[in-house]
Amino acid sequence: MKRLKNPNINRGAATILFLFLLLFILLFSRFLYIEVSKKVNGTEINVLAEKVWTDTKIIEAKRGSIYDRKGNVLAQDIPSYTIYAIVDESYPNHVKDPEKTAELLAPILGLQKEEIENKLNQEGRFQVEFGSHGRKLTQAKKNKIEELGLDGIGFVRQSKRYYPNQAFASHVIGFTNENVDDKSQVGIMGLEQKLNDELTERNGEVTFKRDRTGVKLPIPDEKVEKPQHGKDVYLTIDENIQLFVEQSLDKVVKKYKPERAIAIVVDPKTGEVLAMGNRPGFNPNKRDVTNFSNDAISSRYEPGSTMKIFTLAAAIEEGVYNGNEQFKSGRYKVYSDTISDHNNGQGWGSITFDEGVRRSSNVGFSILARDKIGLDRLYQYLVKFGFDKKTGIDLPDEVNSAIQYEAEIEKVTTSFGQGTAVTPIQQIQAATAIANNGVMMQPHITQKIVDSETNETVKEVKPKTAGTPISQETAKKVLDLLETVVEDGTGQPFAIEGYQIAGKTGTAQIPSPNGGYMKGWGKNIYSFIGFAPKDDPELIVYTAVDRPNLEEFQTGAQATAMLFKGIMKNSLQYLNIKPDETKKTGGSSSGDDDGITLEDYSGKPLEQVRKTLEDKGLKVEALGNSKSNVTAQIPYPESTVLQGERIILKSEGHVKIPDLTSWSLADVLKFIDIMKLKSEIKGSGYVTKQNIEANEIVREGDTIKLELSPPND
Numbered sequence: 213m214k215r216l217k218n219p220n221i222n223r224g225a226a227t228i229l230f231l232f233l234l235l236f237i238l239l240f241s242r243f244l245y246i247e248v249s250k251k252v253n254g255t256e257i258n259v260l261a262e263k264v265w266t267d268t269k270i271i272e273a274k275r276g277s278i279y280d281r282k283g284n285v286l287a288q289d290i291p292s293y294t295i296y297a298i299v300d301e302s303y304p305n306h307v308k309d310p311e312k313t314a315e316l317l318a319p320i321l322g323l324q325k326e327e328i329e330n331k332l333n334q335e336g337r338f339q340v341e342f343g344s345h346g347r348k349l350t351q352a353k354k355n356k357i358e359e360l361g362l363d364g365i366g367f368v369r370q371s372k373r374y375y376p377n378q379a380f381a382s383h384v385i386g387f388t389n390e391n392v393d394d395k396s397q398v399g400i401m402g403l404e405q406k407l408n409d410e411l412t413e414r415n416g417e418v419t420f421k422r423d424r425t426g427v428k429l430p431i432p433d434e435k436v437e438k439p440q441h442g443k444d445v446y447l448t449i450d451e452n453i454q455l456f457v458e459q460s461l462d463k464v465v466k467k468y469k470p471e472r473a474i475a476i477v478v479d480p481k482t483g484e485v486l487a488m489g490n491r492p493g494f495n496p497n498k499r500d501v502t503n504f505s506n507d508a509i510s511s512r513y514e515p516g517s518t519m520k521i522f523t524l525a526a527a528i529e530e531g532v533y534n535g536n537e538q539f540k541s542g543r544y545k546v547y548s549d550t551i552s553d554h555n556n557g558q559g560w561g562s563i564t565f566d567e568g569v570r571r572s573s574n575v576g577f578s579i580l581a582r583d584k585i586g587l588d589r590l591y592q593y594l595v596k597f598g599f600d601k602k603t604g605i606d607l608p609d610e611v612n613s614a615i616q617y618e619a620e621i622e623k624v625t626t627s628f629g630q631g632t633a634v635t636p637i638q639q640i641q642a643a644t645a646i647a648n649n650g651v652m653m654q655p656h657i658t659q660k661i662v663d664s665e666t667n668e669t670v671k672e673v674k675p676k677t678a679g680t681p682i683s684q685e686t687a688k689k690v691l692d693l694l695e696t697v698v699e700d701g702t703g704q705p706f707a708i709e710g711y712q713i714a715g716k717t718g719t720a721q722i723p724s725p726n727g728g729y730m731k732g733w734g735k736n737i738y739s740f741i742g743f744a745p746k747d748d749p750e751l752i753v754y755t756a757v758d759r760p761n762l763e764e765f766q767t768g769a770q771a772t773a774m775l776f777k778g779i780m781k782n783s784l785q786y787l788n789i790k791p792d793e794t795k796k797t798g799g800s801s802s803g804d805d806d807g808i809t810l811e812d813y814s815g816k817p818l819e820q821v822r823k824t825l826e827d828k829g830l831k832v833e834a835l836g837n838s839k840s841n842v843t844a845q846i847p848y849p850e851s852t853v854l855q856g857e858r859i860i861l862k863s864e865g866h867v868k869i870p871d872l873t874s875w876s877l878a879d880v881l882k883f884i885d886i887m888k889l890k891s892e893i894k895g896s897g898y899v900t901k902q903n904i905e906a907n908e909i910v911r912e913g914d915t916i917k918l919e920l921s922p923p924n925d
Contacts, residue, residue, distance in 0.1 A: 273413035275397050276442030280451040292348040292372035298364040300338045307364035321345045348372045375496045376894040383506035387496035406608045414440040446659045448484035453783050457489040460778030465491050468760035468771045476754045480644040482675040483653030509610045512633040516718030517572045518741050519629030526593035529686045532584040535566035544575040549621045551578045570701030574628045581627030596681035597642040605655045647749035649684040695746045705773040710791025715742035738768030753780045791850040812849035813842045818863045831858040837865030846882045871906035872899045888912040895920035
C-alpha cells in the first residue's frame with residue numbers, strides 16, 4: 213500500500229525555506245547598502261575603521277621656566293608621579309597582600325595603614341588611587357616605593373611646578389595651581405600670574421595605527437602635532453643679592469618679631485629690581501601663604517620722614533633752600549593746628565636748615581614747604597616724582613597712593629610724610645632721580661622673554677625713564693646733605709664703615725581702627741632709604757619694619773638698620789665695590805660689625821695666607837696649586853667677617869672641587885662666584901648632594917648641580 217506524505221511537513225519546509233530566503237535577501241541588501249553607501253549606522257566605514265585601528269598619545273609640553281639675571285633657575289617644571297594600585301584579582305599583576313602593602317606604603321604617603329588597606333580591599337574596582345597624598349610624588353618617593361617591590365603598584369608620570377630655592381622672592385615669583393579641566397598649570401600670584409600667557413604650554417599629540425593588542429604598526433603615515441612649550445622668563449633679580457635680602461629679613465624677624473618687613477634693592481641707573489622681599493613670606497612648594505600681598509608694591513602707608521628727601525629736592529630745585537639760614541625749631545602753627553618736632557615739640561632752639569635736615573625737623577620741612585616752596589608748587593613736585601600714579605612695574609596688584617592734599621594742614625604734613633600714603637615702590641622710583649643725576653627710572657623686574665625651543669629673545673625689557681623732576685646739580689646737593697644725615701644725624705645707625713652712605717630715616721604713624729593713630733612703644737613703621745656709594749650710587753636699598761617688638765632700651769632704627777646694613781654691605785662687597793680705608797663714617801657701629809677685617813691677599817703665598825687665617829679662627833678653603841700665590845679671594849679685601857666664617861682662596865693651576873656636603877647656601881655661592889660656575893640649586897639649607905664628585909677638576913663655565921636640605925632633614 214502506498215504511504216502518503218504528511219501535508220503539514222511540506223508546509224513547514226516551505227515556511228523554513230521562505231524564512232531563509234528572506235534572511236538571505238535582508239543580509240544581501242544590507243551588504244549591498246554598506247557596499248554602496250560605505251556607512252554603518254550612519255557612520256562611514258573608513259571613519260569607524262580609523263577609530264578602531266588608530267590610537268593617540270599625548271606629548272607633554274613644559275611650562276616655561278623662570279630664571280634670575282644670570283640664568284639660575286627660580287621656577288621650573290619637574291617630573292612628578294601619581295601612584296595607583298590594581299585591585300582586580302583577574303588581572304595578573306594585582307595587589308596580592310593588601311595588609312602588607314598598606315603597612316609599607318603608609319609612612320611614605322603619610323596616610324594611616326587602615327585607610328590604605330580599606331582602599332585596597334574595595335570590591336568591583338579595577339584600580340584605586342590615594343587622593344592628594346598619592347599625587348605629585350617626587351622622584352625620590354617613587355624610587356623608594358619601587359624598591360619595595362610591591363605587586364600591583366604603578367605610577368603615572370606628570371609634571372609639577374617646583375621652586376628650587378623654596379622661600380625665595382616668593383611674592384615676586386608667585387606660584388601655580390593645577391587646572392582641573394586639562395591638568396595644566398595656571399599662575400595664581402606674582403609673575404606666574406602676570407606672565408601666565410607667556411609661560412603657559414600646550415601639549416602635542418601623535419596619532420598612529422595599531423593592531424588589536426595596541427601595538428604600534430610600522431606604518432609611516434603617523435601624524436604628529438608638536439607640543440608648544442611655554443616661553444622662558446629672565447628676571448632682573450640677582451640670586452645672590454636676593455639671598456642677602458632673605459637672610460637679613462629672617463634675622464630681623466627672629467630678633468624683633470615685627471608684623472611685617474619689606475626690602476627692595478634697585479639699580480638706579482636702569483630701574484632694574486635686583487631683589488625684593490617681604491615678611492611674612494612663604495614656600496611656594498608648600499603653598500603655606502599667610503600674606504598674599506606683595507607689600508613692596510601692594511601696600512600703601514604714610515612714609516614718614518623718607519618723604520622729606522623729595523621736599524628737600526624741590527626746595528633746592530626751586531632755588532629757595534639756604535642751608536645756613538636759621539629757623540626756630542620745636543613747634544610751628546598752621547592756623548589752629550600745631551606741627552611739632554619729634555622730641556615732643558621741644559626742638560633744638562634756633563638751628564640752620566642743614567641741621568634741620570640732619571635732625572629730621574618736621575618744623576623745618578613745614579617752613580620749606582609752606583613758606584619757601586609754596587604748597588601748590590610742592591604738589592607739582594609730588595606729581596613730577598610720580599607719587600600721583602602707579603609706577604607701572606611689571607608685577608600684578610600694584611596699588612596707587614592716597615594723597616591727602618585738601619586742607620592746609622594736610623598739605624603741610626604731606627611735606628614730611630604724614631597724612632598722605634604712598635607705596636614703597638613709588639618711593640624707590642622717586643629715589644632713582646636722586647641717585648641718577650635727576651633722571652627718574654621706571655622700576656621693572658622682567659629682563660627678557662625667550663623662546664625655550666629656539667633660544668631666541670621674543671621680548672626684551674629696556675630701561676625706561678619716568679621723567680626728570682630735578683637737575684643733576686640738585687641731585688648731587690641732595691645726596692651730599694643725605695650723607696650728613698648718616699654721618700652726624702638721625703641716620704647714624706645706618707653707617708657702614710668704609711663706605712659713603714647717603715640716606716634718610718622714616719618713622720610712620722599707623723592709623724588705628726578706632727580713629728587717630730596707634731599708641732605705644734614700637735607701634736610705627738620704621739623705614740630707611742639708602743644710597744651707596746654716595747658720589748655715584750650703584751644701589752638704592754629701601755627697608756621697612758612694621759611694629760617690631762621692641763624693648764624699652766631699643767629703637768625702631770636698630771631693627772631697620774640691621775635689615776639695611778645686612779643687605780647693603782653684602783651687596784656692595786658682592787659687586788666688588790671695595791671700602792675706602794680713608795673714609796671713616798661717623799655714626800655708631802653695632803655689634804654686627806665687630807669681627808676680623810680681611811686684607812688683600814693677592815700675590816701672597818697660598819699656604820701662608822691659609823695658616824694666618826686659620827690661626828684667627830676662620831675656615832679656609834684653598835683652591836688651586838698650594839705652592840702658588842693667591843689670585844682671588846672671597847669675601848673681598850676689607851670685608852669684616854666673624855670667627856668660624858668660611859674664606860675661599862684661589863691660586864693658579866687646576867682646581868679640584870671640594871666636598872661641598874654640609875656647606876651652607878651662602879658658602880656655596882662664594883665658591884660658585886670665585887670659580888665663575890653655572891649653577892642649578894634645589895632646596896635650601898645645607899648641601900646634601902653634588903653632581904661633580906669631590907676632587908674632580910672643575911673649570912670656569914662648568915655647571916654644578918646641588919641639592920640642599922634644612923638642618924633638621
